[in-house]
Structure formats: structure tokens, C-alpha cells
Amino acid sequence: MTLKQPARMSLAEQVAHQMDSMIRTGKWPVGTRIPPEPELVNQLGVSRNTVREAVRALVHTGMLETRQGDGTYVSSSSDLGAALQRRCKRxxxxxxxxxxxxxxxxxxxxxxxxxxxxxxxxxxxxxxxxxxxxxxxxxxxxxxxxxxxxxxxxxxxxxxxxxxxxxxxxxxxxxxxxxxxxxxxxxxxxxxxxxxxxxxxxxxxxxxxxxxxxxxxxxxxxxxxxxxxxxxxxxx
CATH class of the missing domain: 1.20.120.530 (GntR ligand-binding domain-like)
Structure with missing residues (x-):
């Protein structure tokens, strides 16, 4: 996986965009655990802090879910889907x-x-x-x-x-x-x-x-x- 660099985006936004694409295209299916942080750092050629910021952004949208001691999992294939899932739970x-x-x-x-x-x-x-x-x-x-x-x-x-x-x-x-x-x-x-x-x-x-x-x-x-x-x- 090579980091693509859309214009006018911070490095963390670029990483989040790339992860978003991996999820939407099904390369990271819903329910699966994404690669661990060190692996993402090596694949994308960015710092740990950049990866963490990108992950936090996708956790905030609901597309990713962090599980204490178990890693980070794909919880939805889109931010719209994540919002709908939250609404359905209520x-x-x-x-x-x-x-x-x-x-x-x-x-x-x-x-x-x-x-x-x-x-x-x-x-x-x-x-x-x-x-x-x-x-x-x-x-x-x-x-x-x-x-x-x-x-x-x-x-x-x-x-x-x-x-x-x-x-x-x-x-x-x-x-x-x-x-x-x-x-x-x-x-x-x-x-x-x-x-x-x-x-x-x-x-x-x-x-x-x-x-x-x-x-x-x-x-x-x-x-x-x-x-x-x-x-x-x-x-x-």
C-alpha cells in the first residue's frame, strides 16, 4: 500500500483518506482488524502520531472502532453507514x-x-x-x-x-x-x-x-x- 497524496490536505488527512478508501473498496472489510500501528507506519512511510491522528478521525466518524487490548476494527463501510448504525441502535x-x-x-x-x-x-x-x-x-x-x-x-x-x-x-x-x-x-x-x-x-x-x-x-x-x-x- 503506497500513500497517495491529494492536494491541500494535511499528512494525517491524507492517511485518513487512504484508510477510508481501503474500507470503502472492501480491502478492509467490515468486522476485520486493520493492520497494527507499526505496520501502517512502515507501509505509509509516516510517523506514529500521523497514523494515530488518522485513526482517531475515522473512529470519530464511526468507520473504525478501537478495542482495548485487541486493536482497531472496521465497524462500517462509510461514515453515512456509521451514522445510520448509531441511529438504529436507539x-x-x-x-x-x-x-x-x-x-x-x-x-x-x-x-x-x-x-x-x-x-x-x-x-x-x-x-x-x-x-x-x-x-x-x-x-x-x-x-x-x-x-x-x-x-x-x-x-x-x-x-x-x-x-x-x-x-x-x-x-x-x-x-x-x-x-x-x-x-x-x-x-x-x-x-x-x-x-x-x-x-x-x-x-x-x-x-x-x-x-x-x-x-x-x-x-x-x-x-x-x-x-x-x-x-x-x-x-x-
């Missing part, structure tokens, strides 16, 4: 479900119009994985990946990026909804939850945007009802 499950409803209905509609055979294979892969799940954790993971595959099939880069930045909040909403359905007095609600997923994927495969949108709406409404029943003490 949201409740009801708000998250409402935003999911808006994003996922449009994603399903677009996916039904634009999906490729590769998209279909990926959706079916995670649909089968959810059916085969033996634990709640396995089911939640497959469920999350199924929704992400539908988002990608919509072939809209802004929609995909927005959804990715909401991953933590969405994962939390899926987890809480599934757990409440599984432990609900009426276990058929969980069976219905899985059935809606199948209908959603089938509508996308059959290129039926209206049916796909309706399936997503039914899915989110079922999740909202599960949350409401829990608040009311599990009554039907």
Missing part, C-alpha cells in the same frame, strides 16, 4: 419493523422484476437452510441471509447499502420475532411464518411483483402481531 423493534416493511416490500417488487438465476439459487439455498435449521440461532441466521439475498436480487445499490447498514437492527428484530413465535402458545404461528417466506420466494421466482409485495407485507404484519401479543401477555 430505535425499538416496532420502528425497525416499520422501516423493514418499506424497504423489503420495494425490494421484493424489484427482485421479482430483476432477479437472475443466480439470485434464485441463493434465495432457495437460504430457504432450504431455514427449513433444515435445528436451533433458533441457525434459523435466525438463515432467515437473515434469505432477506439479504432478496435485497441483492433487487439490484439497487443504494437499497442494498441501506439494508446492510441496518443489519444489526434487522437481525435483532428477526431474533426477537422468531423467539416470540416459537415460544408462543399457538405454535402454528411459527409454521405460518415459514410458509410466508416460501410464498415470498415463489412470487419472486415466478416474476409476480404484486404477490411478492403482498407476501412481505403479510410477513411484517405477522411479526408486528407477535410483538403485540407478547406485550399483552401472550394472549391470542
Amino acid at each position: 430505535s425499538n423493534i416496532v420502528e425497525t419493523l416499520e422501516v423493514r416493511s418499506a424497504l423489503e416490500q420495494e425490494a421484493a417488487r424489484l427482485a421479482a422484476l430483476r432477479r437472475t438465476e443466480e439470485d434464485v439459487e441463493e434465495m432457495l439455498r437460504w430457504l432450504r437452510a431455514s427449513d433444515a435449521a435445528e436451533t433458533i440461532e441457525q434459523y435466525i441466521d438463515a432467515d437473515m441471509k434469505l432477506h439479504q439475498s432478496i435485497i441483492r436480487a433487487a439490484d439497487n445499490s443504494i437499497l442494498t447499502e441501506l439494508y446492510e447498514h441496518m443489519t444489526e437492527a434487522i437481525h435483532r428484530s428477526i431474533g426477537e420475532t422468531v423467539e416470540r413465535m416459537i415460544f408462543s402458545p399457538a405454535s402454528e404461528r411459527f409454521v405460518a411464518h415459514k410458509k410466508i417466506h416460501k410464498e415470498m420466494v415463489e412470487a419472486i421466482i415466478d416474476r409476480e411483483p404484486e404477490a411478492a409485495t403482498q407476501a412481505v407485507r403479510a410477513h411484517i404484519e405477522a411479526s408486528q402481531q407477535a410483538m403485540l401479543r407478547q406485550e399483552q401477555g401472550g394472549s391470542a
Whole structure:
């Protein structure tokens, strides 16, 4: 990695700009630890103080996160994403479900119009994985990946990026909804939850945007009802 030098920027700003580029292009993926300080100093040919200042700047934006005794990790692929992640952490499950409803209905509609055979294979892969799940954790993971595959099939880069930045909040909403359905007095609600997923994927495969949108709406409404029943003490 060689330091590029945009004009009219301090050395620390140049280093921060270079690190920002490494993150945005995926060379430093979200969740990974960046090279240690001595390695960055050698790679970029700058002082420790310059590297530290650049890291602090990206920590401030939320793109990097320092972990005491463990190093510095990439926490977001953009400063906008970091801001959205911070906002999502302050949201409740009801708000998250409402935003999911808006994003996922449009994603399903677009996916039904634009999906490729590769998209279909990926959706079916995670649909089968959810059916085969033996634990709640396995089911939640497959469920999350199924929704992400539908988002990608919509072939809209802004929609995909927005959804990715909401991953933590969405994962939390899926987890809480599934757990409440599984432990609900009426276990058929969980069976219905899985059935809606199948209908959603089938509508996308059959290129039926209206049916796909309706399936997503039914899915989110079922999740909202599960949350409401829990608040009311599990009554039907």
C-alpha cells in the first residue's frame, strides 16, 4: 500500500483518506482488524502520531472502532453507514419493523422484476437452510441471509447499502420475532411464518411483483402481531 497524496490536505488527512478508501473498496472489510500501528507506519512511510491522528478521525466518524487490548476494527463501510448504525441502535423493534416493511416490500417488487438465476439459487439455498435449521440461532441466521439475498436480487445499490447498514437492527428484530413465535402458545404461528417466506420466494421466482409485495407485507404484519401479543401477555 503506497500513500497517495491529494492536494491541500494535511499528512494525517491524507492517511485518513487512504484508510477510508481501503474500507470503502472492501480491502478492509467490515468486522476485520486493520493492520497494527507499526505496520501502517512502515507501509505509509509516516510517523506514529500521523497514523494515530488518522485513526482517531475515522473512529470519530464511526468507520473504525478501537478495542482495548485487541486493536482497531472496521465497524462500517462509510461514515453515512456509521451514522445510520448509531441511529438504529436507539430505535425499538416496532420502528425497525416499520422501516423493514418499506424497504423489503420495494425490494421484493424489484427482485421479482430483476432477479437472475443466480439470485434464485441463493434465495432457495437460504430457504432450504431455514427449513433444515435445528436451533433458533441457525434459523435466525438463515432467515437473515434469505432477506439479504432478496435485497441483492433487487439490484439497487443504494437499497442494498441501506439494508446492510441496518443489519444489526434487522437481525435483532428477526431474533426477537422468531423467539416470540416459537415460544408462543399457538405454535402454528411459527409454521405460518415459514410458509410466508416460501410464498415470498415463489412470487419472486415466478416474476409476480404484486404477490411478492403482498407476501412481505403479510410477513411484517405477522411479526408486528407477535410483538403485540407478547406485550399483552401472550394472549391470542
